[in-house]
Amino acid sequence: NAGVMxxxxxxxxxxxxxxxxRCSPMKGHSHVYWYRQLPEEGLxxxxxxxxxxxxxxxxxxxxxxxxxxxxxxxxxxRIQQVVRGDSAAYFCASSLGQGNLNEQFFGPGTRLxxx
Amino acid sequence: GENVEQHPSTLSVQEGDxxxxxxxxxxxxxxxxxxxxxxxxxxxxxxxxxxxxxxxKKDQRIAVTLNKTAKHFSLHITETQPEDSAVYFCAASDSxxxxxxxxxxxxxxxxx
Numbered sequence: 001n002a003g004v005m006x007x008x009x010x011x012x013x014x015x016x017x018x019x020x021x022r023c024s025p026m027k028g029h030s031h032v033y034w035y036r037q038l039p040e041e042g043l044x045x046x047x048x049x050x051x052x053x054x055x056x057x058x059x060x061x062x063x064x065x066x067x068x069x070x071x072x073x074x075x076x077x078r079i080q081q082v083v084r085g086d087s088a089a090y091f092c093a094s095s096l097g098q099g100n101l102n103e104q105f106f107g108p109g110t111r112l113x114x115x
Numbered sequence: 116g117e118n119v120e121q122h123p124s125t126l127s128v129q130e131g132d133x134x135x136x137x138x139x140x141x142x143x144x145x146x147x148x149x150x151x152x153x154x155x156x157x158x159x160x161x162x163x164x165x166x167x168x169x170x171x172k173k174d175q176r177i178a179v180t181l182n183k184t185a186k187h188f189s190l191h192i193t194e195t196q197p198e199d200s201a202v203y204f205c206a207a208s209d210s211x212x213x214x215x216x217x218x219x220x221x222x223x224x225x226x227x
Binding site for chain 2: 033035041042043044045048055056058059091098103104106107108109
C-alpha cells in the first residue's frame, strides 16, 4: 500500500497564475481532507470531500480556492490567481470512512511558493 | 466552532528527562483527541490518540491524559531521546470528524 500520494511535492508559481495540487488517497479510501500549513504554524482544515461530493468546505477561502474529488482520478485543490499569502504547505489526508473511528492518514504535502 | 490552544510553543529538555505538552479545547462535543508528530519537512504522523470515554492512555514512553470537565488534555513523553525532537500537534474532533482542529504546535528539542 503506497499510502497517500501528493504531487507535485514542490510548486513554484508567480502571482496571478493558477496552482493545481493533486492528492491520491490510500487504496480503498473514499474520504479526502485538505489542510494548509503556514510556516511555523499548525495545520488548518480547508475542505472535506467524498467521491464527487463536497461535505464540508467551512475552511476554504470564499474566493480563488476550489476543490474536487471526481469519480475517477485524484482529488484536486485549485488556487486561482495566486498571491504571496498562498505560499504554504498543503497536506491532504484520507480515511476509510467518516467519523473519528477512522484515522486520517496524511500525504507528504505540496509546498507552494508564490513569487 | 472548536478552538484548540497548545503550550508551550517551544520546549527544550535534557535527554532522559520528561516532556509535557498541554492543550485545551473549547467545544464540549469534541470526543476524539489525536496527537501528531511532525519532523522537519515531513508529514504529520499520528503517535497516540485518546477518546473521551477514558482518562488516560499509555504506549511505551508516551502517555496522554484527558480531563473532560476542564477541557484539558496533555501529552507526556518519558525518558526522552534525540529522535523525539520534532514539532508536536494536539488536535480535537467530534464524532462526525469532518475535520480535525489542530493546536499551534510545540517544537520539542532534546539536549544531549
